[in-house]
Amino acid sequence: MGEKEREEIDYSHEVRLIQSRTGRYAMIGLAMFFLLLGFIGVFTPIMPTMPFVLLSAVCFARSSPRFYNWLMNHQWFGPSLRDWKTTGGIRRKNKILAISLLGFSMTPTVVFIIPIMGVKILMTVIGLCVAAFIATRPDPDRVNGQPLDP
Numbered sequence: 001m002g003e004k005e006r007e008e009i010d011y012s013h014e015v016r017l018i019q020s021r022t023g024r025y026a027m028i029g030l031a032m033f034f035l036l037l038g039f040i041g042v043f044t045p046i047m048p049t050m051p052f053v054l055l056s057a058v059c060f061a062r063s064s065p066r067f068y069n070w071l072m073n074h075q076w077f078g079p080s081l082r083d084w085k086t087t088g089g090i091r092r093k094n095k096i097l098a099i100s101l102l103g104f105s106m107t108p109t110v111v112f113i114i115p116i117m118g119v120k121i122l123m124t125v126i127g128l129c130v131a132a133f134i135a136t137r138p139d140p141d142r143v144n145g146q147p148l149d150p
Contacts, residue, residue: 008069009073012065014061015061015068017065024064027062027063027064031063032056035056035071038056050084053077053080054081056071057081089137089139091140095134099135103131106123106124
């Protein structure tokens with residue numbers, strides 16, 4: 001019972017349901033598929049996590065208030081989703097982790113697995129662009145250059 005109780009916030013007001021029942025079911029299925037890919041990405045460094053979780057949130061926001069609330073309040077994915085939604089930012093520790101894992105997964109691939117020099121260069125450029133994108137996102141802990149109060 002030592003686990004902290006988290007207060008869940010209701011995000012139902014952000015959900016804009018598709019009118020068609022078939023469309024909602026299709027979006028829920030797509031959201032579950034993206035969420036599965038994101039979950040796999042947690043354990044495999046070569047597969048991204050958050051882009052798939054973001055896609056899942058978008059699909060849930062069009063199809064299911066219950067699933068959208070669950071995802072936005074999720075212990076692992078919720079904080080990053082809320083940060084992205086409110087500030088378009090990524091926390092510093094997540095930036096460091098993402099860029100490190102990107103480097104650890106891409107370096108052996110480029111050096112040892114890809115035999116064609118042009119593809120090696122292309123992969124390196126893509127990896128550097130992704131790292132630059134991540135690094136240049138704002139830090140949600142700062143607003144207008146000022147640290148937020150804890």
